[in-house]
Amino acid sequence: MTFVVTENCIRCKYTDCVEVCPVDCFYEGENMLVINPDECIDCGVCEPECPAEAILPDTDPEAQKWLDLNAKYAALWPVITEKIDALPDAEDWNGVEGKLEQLSEKAA
Amino acid sequence: MNVMTRPEELEACAPAGTFVERVTEVTHYTDRLFHFHMTRPSGFRFRSGEFVMIGLMIGGKPVFRAYSIASPSWSEDLEFFSIKVPDGPLTSHLQKIQPGDAVLMRKKATGTLVNDALVPGKRLYMFSTGTGIAPFASVIRDPETYDKFDELILTHSCREVAELKYGQDLVASIRDDEMLNEFFDTSKLKLYNSVTREDYPYRGRITDLIDKGKLFDDLGVPPLDPAIDRAMICGSAAMLKDTKALLEKAGLMEGANNRPAEFVIERAFAG
Numbered sequence: 001m002t003f004v005v006t007e008n009c010i011r012c013k014y015t016d017c018v019e020v021c022p023v024d025c026f027y028e029g030e031n032m033l034v035i036n037p038d039e040c041i042d043c044g045v046c047e048p049e050c051p052a053e054a055i056l057p058d059t060d061p062e063a064q065k066w067l068d069l070n071a072k073y074a075a076l077w078p079v080i081t082e083k084i085d086a087l088p089d090a091e092d093w094n095g096v097e098g099k100l101e102q103l104s105e106k107a108a
Numbered sequence: 109m110n111v112m113t114r115p116e117e118l119e120a121c122a123p124a125g126t127f128v129e130r131v132t133e134v135t136h137y138t139d140r141l142f143h144f145h146m147t148r149p150s151g152f153r154f155r156s157g158e159f160v161m162i163g164l165m166i167g168g169k170p171v172f173r174a175y176s177i178a179s180p181s182w183s184e185d186l187e188f189f190s191i192k193v194p195d196g197p198l199t200s201h202l203q204k205i206q207p208g209d210a211v212l213m214r215k216k217a218t219g220t221l222v223n224d225a226l227v228p229g230k231r232l233y234m235f236s237t238g239t240g241i242a243p244f245a246s247v248i249r250d251p252e253t254y255d256k257f258d259e260l261i262l263t264h265s266c267r268e269v270a271e272l273k274y275g276q277d278l279v280a281s282i283r284d285d286e287m288l289n290e291f292f293d294t295s296k297l298k299l300y301n302s303v304t305r306e307d308y309p310y311r312g313r314i315t316d317l318i319d320k321g322k323l324f325d326d327l328g329v330p331p332l333d334p335a336i337d338r339a340m341i342c343g344s345a346a347m348l349k350d351t352k353a354l355l356e357k358a359g360l361m362e363g364a365n366n367r368p369a370e371f372v373i374e375r376a377f378a379g
Contacts, residue, residue, distance in 0.1 A: 020218045020365070022161050022174065022376070024125065041174055043159075043376030045218050048364030081125070 002037040002058050003047060004066045009033055009054040010103050011093040012086060017046035017055060019083040028080035028108035029073055031087060036074035037067060052094050077107045111201045112165040113209035123170050126163070127152065127213045131205050132185060138270045140192050141239065142203055143178070146211060148186045154217035155224065156181045156250035157243045157340070159376055161214035162188060164201055170212060173198045174376040176242035176342070177217065180249035186213075189242040189274060219243070220372045221340045223252050225363045227370065229338035231329070232257040235314055235351050237265045237343035241275050243374060244342065249282060254292035257338070261298050261327060265314045265343075267305040275299060300327060314343075315350040332358035339371035348373050 005017075010032045017033065018026045025039035026046075035046075037058070047055045056063040093099065112118050119128045133145040154160065154177055163172035179187040192203040205211065221243045226232075232253065234244040241264045247253050248260060264275040279299040282288055302310040302317060310317070310326065317323040324331050332355065339360065341351045352362065355371050363369030 016366070020216075022159065022214060022216050022218045023172070024214075024216070041161075041376060043174060043218070045220060045365075045376070049366055 001042040002040040002067070002070075003035055003042065003044065003055050004037070004058055004063045004070045005032065005034050006054050006056055006062065006066045007099050008052040008094065009050075010099040011096075012052045012054070012090040014051045014086040014090060015080065015083045016049040016051060018080050020045045020049050024079055024081045025074075026080050027074045027077040029077045030104035030106040030108055032073075032103055033080065034070040034073045034077065037071050039074075052090075073105075076105075080108070109167045109201070111204075113205060113211070115210035118165060118210045118212065121165060122212060125215050126170070127215060128210050129186070129213055131207055131209045131211060133207060134205060136203075137274055138268065141189070141271055141274070142192060143187065143189045143274060144205060145179075145185050145187050146213075148184060149213070152215070152217075154181055155219075155222045156246040156252070157221035157223070158217040158219035159243065159374070160217045162198075162202075163212040163214070164198060165212070166197070166201055171198045172212070172214060176219070176221075176246070176374070178242040178245040180246050182250075187245070189239045189245070191239050219374060219376065220364055221247065221342060221374050222365070222372075223247070223250070223256055225365050225368050225372045226256075226338045226340075227363070227368045228256060229370070230257060230336040231259040231261065231338070233337065233339040234260070234262045235339060235341045235343065235347075236263065237314065237347050238271065240342035240344075240347075240374070242342070244340070245275075245278055247340070248279070248297055249288065251291045254296055258296065259298070259329075260296050261300060261329070263300045263302070263314050263323070265302040265304065267303070269303055269306050269308055272301045272303070276301070298327065313347075315347065315354060318351070318354050332360065334359035334361075334370055337370070340374075341371065342374040348375070
């Protein structure tokens with residue numbers, strides 16, 4: 001069991017989730033965060049913190065397709081342990097559909 | 109399996125982002141339950157009701173589990189309440205700790221069983237089973253809880269009578285504590301116990317006692333009312349799910365740190 005970060009994090013990256021994670025299992029790409037499914041303890045504290053509502057439990061049918069993406073980039077990107085400023089135009093991108101095409105594979 | 113508990117050894121190999129703290133007191137309640145105190149790192153802050161990751165170096169690797177902090181945020185030391193699982197990766201070793209041993213603690217406390225996540229109300233219910241009482245041991249010693257509510261009702265349900273002792277001793281010690289009584293009115297606090305597998309004045313699962321209204325009759329309080337009642341829940345996965353459904357049926361909504369509402373749940377709890 002784990003939580004996963006989904007599409008609406010892309011180009012927003014608010015990082016409120018990072019502040020509350022007790023196990024520091026968030027990893028930071030250039031324009032998205034992911035959760036390392038092997039480190040997440042399924043506590044659920046991050047889920048309601050996300051202003052973009054981008055975090056889902058893996059029991060959610062929507063979450064399944066994001067699980068592999070979270071695992072893949074958690075292995076490639078650096079860990080993030082403290083909240084930082086959201087991306088400058090986060091408010092404009094929050095809720096925009098089809099953001100997966102905008103995902104940067106670059107590490108932060 | 110080699111478990112490293114000597115403070116100087118552990119300090120030399122502790123993973124980044126962890127404190128090495130000394131155990132100061134251990135009390136075994138039953139063959140499945142124990143309680144321990146340890147030193148509090150200077151600069152470590154938490155809100156009453158939060159949890160933290162506690163661990164040991166076992167076979168050269170850190171093994172952590174989430175533990176609710178049972179002491180209040182103003183306390184000089186940290187208290188925890190733990191189950192003992194015979195083949196549990198952490199608890200099979202943690203149950204052997206002695207005063208003077210060292211344990212690991214990750215630096216970030218977090219959680220939703222906090223006053224900040226509830227909107228103002230008059231009566232606070234804290235529903236717990238087993239070691240799920242731990243976060244409430246913290247919350248019922250925090251002056252903010254007494255400022256915010258007129259009545260505090262802690263329910264603790266266990267399989268056996270002996271498992272209730274920690275909560276009963278704690279509530280008795282709060283009522284007798286002169287210092288605490290100077291800061292808040294401890295007569296606001298009520299403890300309700302029920303037992304599922306042995307004879308006891310109050311028998312049964314807390315969810316059945318809520319559902320049938322027996323809890324409220326026994327306490328002499330009206331049924332759940334979303335206008336004045338607030339709740340925190342900590343227990344087994346089944347207990348969380350069933351209690352949440354009963355509260356929602358009564359019209360209470362689940363809250364979170366950034367969206368306070370009428371009740372909150374601790375999902376990190378396992379045991």
